[in-house]
Amino acid sequence: MISKIVSEYKWKLVFAAVLSALSAGVSLWLISMINGSLAGAGMDDFVLTFLVAIVLLFTLGFFSQWLLARLGTSLVFRIRSLLVERVLGTSYEQLEKIGGHRVHATITTDVNSLSEALAIIPVFVVNLTTILLCFSYLAYLSPIMFTVLFLSLGSGVSLTAYIMYRGARVFTALRESEDGMFSIFKGMVDGSKELSLNEARRSFFLKQLVRPRLEEVKSLESNALTYWVLTQSWASTILFFCLGLLVYFAFAVYEIEIAVLTGFVLFTTYMVGPLNFVMRSFQFLFKGRVAYKKVQSLSLVENQLVDRVTDKSDVSGWGKISVRGLMYRYEESGDLSFSIGPVDFEVSEGEVVFIRGGNGSGKSTFAKALVGLYSHCSGSIHLGDIEVSEKNIQLYRNHFSTIFSDFYLFEHILNSKGELVSKVDVWSHVERLGMADKVDIVDGKLSTIDLSQGQRKRLAMLLACAEDAPIYLFDEWAADQDPIFRSYFYRELLPAFKADGKTVIVISHDDKYFDVADRMYNFELGKAYQEELAINELELSSQ
Template sequence: MEKNISEINDSKLIPLRPLIGYSVLAIISGLSGFAFITIINKIISNSITSTETVSLQNYLYLFIAVIAVFFISRRWLASGIIRLSQKIYWDIRKDVIKLILKAPYRKLQEYKEEVYATLTTDVNHISNASLMIITFFSSIILIFACLVYMAFLSLKLLGVSVVVIALGVVVYTIRSKVSNKQIKEVREMEKTFIAIFNSILNGAKEININADKGTQIYDEKLMKVATTGETKYVAALLKYLNSEIISQLLFYGLITFILVYSGPVFQTPVATKVSFIFVLLYLMGPIVSVMTIIPVMSRANVSLKKMKKLKIDLTKLEKLKQFDNKGQYKDFLDLKIRNYAFSYGENQFSVGPINFDIKRNEVIYVYGGNGEGKTTFINTVLNLFNLDNGEAYVDNELVPLKEIEKIKNLFAPVFSDFYLFDEFYGISNVDYEKVNKYLELFELDEKVHIEDGYFSTTQLSTGQRKRLALINTLLEDRPIIVLDEWAADQDPHFRHKFYTEIIPLLVQNDDKTIIAITHDDRYYYTADTLFKMEYGKLEKTNISELSAIF
């Protein structure tokens, strides 16, 4: 148990100062309740031992003081815990998001389901357990105070009580090991559930057309995970519950022994027996609290280990240093890529070595069949996939592999699986006059306008959404525009306009360089340079030799 708490505390997820403050409040609140029981014990003891009527007036002010302390401390504690719980909850989420933003792209794609599970399940478990630490420490203090008071009442009865309590703890700990294993298995299944859920969301159109797909996913995949997860989780919690009940039975047996046998065996006075039993009954609360916290801490410990492993995995291929001089090569004239290479793994598909030159204001098209490596090539050039080898030269100045981030800021892409942001993120000063010019150029001025820095709508066709994405990309004011099958979703009229009017305007008026993956062979003649991607290799093609074919 101490290990679980130390791990959560070492993770710096819990602000230390509020934790100490609220723990003190919890102890004060608990001790005030303990004081209340002590006063009652004193009154009962005096009533039993004294032949005269006990005056409660002497204890009135003590009762008022104890109740006032209990009310104030409990009120402050409750409001503080509410604030602390929300702070921990959102701080953990913010930390996870920061981790995601810094993670390598390819690694992040591999861990999508794990990230979702962490942001939902793990964050809740850890934040809940963080709050339980306060209750745990205050319960420990109260248990210690009760034991001291019980020793004052009767060392013999204390000895019997400690043996029984220790026996209950041992039973609970042994049985908890199985429960902890089952909780860990349930957490592993959370990732599978998220993957199934994502397949339902992402395949919503296909499922809507063919409902049998959804039925099969639900019956054969989701139901299996849900049923197994529910069964294991219920079994784990029932083991905790049974252990808790066994401990409580031992506790009640202890009380029965004290009432029936402590007098004949230990010659315990009646007043001492009554006082001791009152303290035992009060002690049950903190002990049950500690026992209840154990499964919560176990779940949090599993989640914390998962979260730490996720952090290690996502930072294993650490992103290269982010350089402050983002505009260092903005005015480049010539970019040479040399020996760029990337592989998905041993005996798996690879791209490279790639060698090609990019001259400013050049229009470069890359074509090739499906599965030949065109998109992987783009991701490699953009350094979304960490290079196995390669270097770049900007205006004959070497940019070594370890500093390749320096040239990433030359590129502004629109991917085939693009995401359209409705706001101009990452653009410090938006030129709205230029935005309106682009909206007109891309024939969107009658459908979209700017409202408070946002596009008025993004509910458009795929081709029109791609146009908005390209406008957003152009506003980043980076010299090289990279397009992956951008024109594939455009109608014939706009596709013709794009190749014959828009690209020349972007090159001549906006000082852009274009790299585009395209299958539009009838417009290959508009390129300055044409490359073919085949089996992961990039080969330059003579455009004039293809003119008879295309």
């Protein structure tokens, strides 16, 4: 991802670096001009040349800084966009493994660190070049004095490098700890009801979870900052130490012309700025490196088709979905890892299929695998005669509209082509779902989603109906409905969907309505059993 961004911004980065280098070059020119005057060079053209240099310094300095500021904001925009595209392109399975809080932390924290590091690179290179130019000039001025400067500065910089290395390790630990902090913040927002209500839990949460974690972050942060402040102060100190050494050397050890010594003093003093910048940059570069590793560790996938839309109503005539020997295991350490399968399952076009089973028996896990959310399954899924594979998985997924028990209700209502619906097209669904007096649809958007859980589920069904996919999958949808609407769902809505040619897969604990099913599967400990006889039994019970 970074190489892609760097190649996109290559010329802008180079241009900013060239402008900054020219600006630094003009500064050096000014200093050598002043040094020349101090050494007794003529003053004939001094004023004019000096003024030209000053104007150049301002113009180049302004444009290089302005360009870099714009570059910084463009980089944040580009990295953020790319990262969002990658999150959207990455499978649900992978995101579930990563954890929402880590993705969120990366989008907010790592993007800034990465763009800061990238934006600083041109100025870093320029300052480093300035230091090298100063060195070359000083080496030319007096090789012996330069050797003294180089050796003293070199040993100081080696010590700085060691301090920075230690500091970088703290930054990695700090970033890991921040992930934990974001997870706690997520719990605080998601669990605000429970925390507001329950004093003991709130106190435990604050004392045992929040404070220790914040303390840890604070201590790591101040540790890291100590290293950087140490580096900064050391960089300035070492230069002045070198200056003193040079003066001592020039007078007491080795007789040096005063003009040469002035040159050394001027240039070494000038180097304080660039050297400080280079030292300060390491903090951002190290942070950027940690952020880069963090982004890489998420294994987000580049997906060129992330904004493609296929008309869902075009995916008809599929006949039958046949699942054979499907197995899936959650990645977890130890013996506690749950797995489903081998599962054999079938659903034909126009059927209403029920899935039942105890809590934790694997119904939702199977449903996610069935609709193509879990790709690392063994066994096979056939859509008609076609085997579902990596190549056609999105086409397969387009057959489904789902409402899982942990669904997210989006505000915008889209049709099968992914366009915003008009109110007249979907209002009959709103009425059918008993929501006409609760919401309106304005420009394809729900007027409100601040509703009860049962009502939000009805709106989720409205969104599913608007999408017009051939297969609906409802995971314990009726669990939050009142008895009247629950009965309406099983007795009226499901048959109506079937009459409209839809295929419906329903995960349900409502044994009172199992007679609605054309086919029924029972899950136990991750295994599925088709129940032919149970329907007859339930028909009796419902009479």
